[in-house]
Amino acid sequence: xxxxxxxxxxxxxxxxxxxxxxxxxxxxxxxxxxxxxxxxxxxxxxxxxxxxxxxxxxxxxxxxxxxxxxxxxxxxxxxxxxxxxxxx
Numbered sequence: 001x002x003x004x005x006x007x008x009x010x011x012x013x014x015x016x017x018x019x020x021x022x023x024x025x026x027x028x029x030x031x032x033x034x035x036x037x038x039x040x041x042x043x044x045x046x047x048x049x050x051x052x053x054x055x056x057x058x059x060x061x062x063x064x065x066x067x068x069x070x071x072x073x074x075x076x077x078x079x080x081x082x083x084x085x086x087x088x
Contacts, residue, residue: 027069
């Protein structure tokens with residue numbers, strides 16, 4: 001999965017599940033300040049991303065996700081590691 005595909009999927013979660021304006025979403029957008037997510041929304045977002053990608057995000061890692069690029073980077077790294085683990 002490419003970074004662009006990852007971003008599209010995560011952005012769709014925000015628009016459909018959290019009613020975030022698509023125009024506000026971008027790599028530099030901050031989850032709280034720019035997108036208006038509070039701490040409960042952030043937990044719900046982590047759960048939605050885990051379900052969408054079939055991954056597990058550690059609490060410490062989730063706390064470090066402040067901007068959208070942090071979220072995209074995390075899933076991109078996870079996706080690369082998952083792909084490498086499957087290929088002998």
